[in-house]
Amino acid sequence: GNSVTQMEGPVTLSEEAFLTINCTYTATGYPSLFWYVQYPGEGLQLLLKATKADDKGSNKGFEATYRKETTSFHLEKGSVQVSDSAVYFCALSVDYGGATNKLIFGTGTLLAVQP
């Protein structure tokens, strides 16, 4: 079946530290991969995506590269800010050929950035 595994949190960092949140997946077919973010008191928002192997998604200083050989999509940022404090969800969707693609989420990783 299709599933996503991401590192457990919380992850606590000081401002300007380097961030990595690991995500690996299992999928039949050819998944698209996503990172969603949930800021306190807000709904889930798409942060970045990659639709095929070796694609790199990027947004707001965050990056993730779709690695088919290691079935991974790790999220990275070179210098985190207090405003990046949120819960980060890795997700996948699989194209079954014409039908809409429901998202399958990991359990989420809480990031807390301290000033």
Next chain:
Amino acid sequence: GAGVSQSPRYKVAKRGQDVALRCDPISGHVSLFWYQQALGQGPEFLTYFQNEAQLDKSGLPSDRFFAERPEGSVSTLKIQRTQQEDSAVYLCASSLVAVTQGELFFGEGSRLTVL
């Protein structure tokens, strides 16, 4: 409205009561999804609508759960004879297109607590 709106934001129900949760998607969005998010977990798919047609209800956990979208806009998730295990945040998401490729706009959710 500008985003996906859900109501009520918080609902406390006694075990055995029926509840109804409302979702107002972004105007003109074709696709509408319901997800269930238990505490400390990622969202799990419940059901999907394309306009007024419910095309996938494979994630509904029991026949106590029922969803509708009669005019292809507002949707209601109904839970009959609520049980404690139904306690969760119920998320609604919408997308402009029929085949979403995983890019969804989420509401803030309705938190249901069953006593």
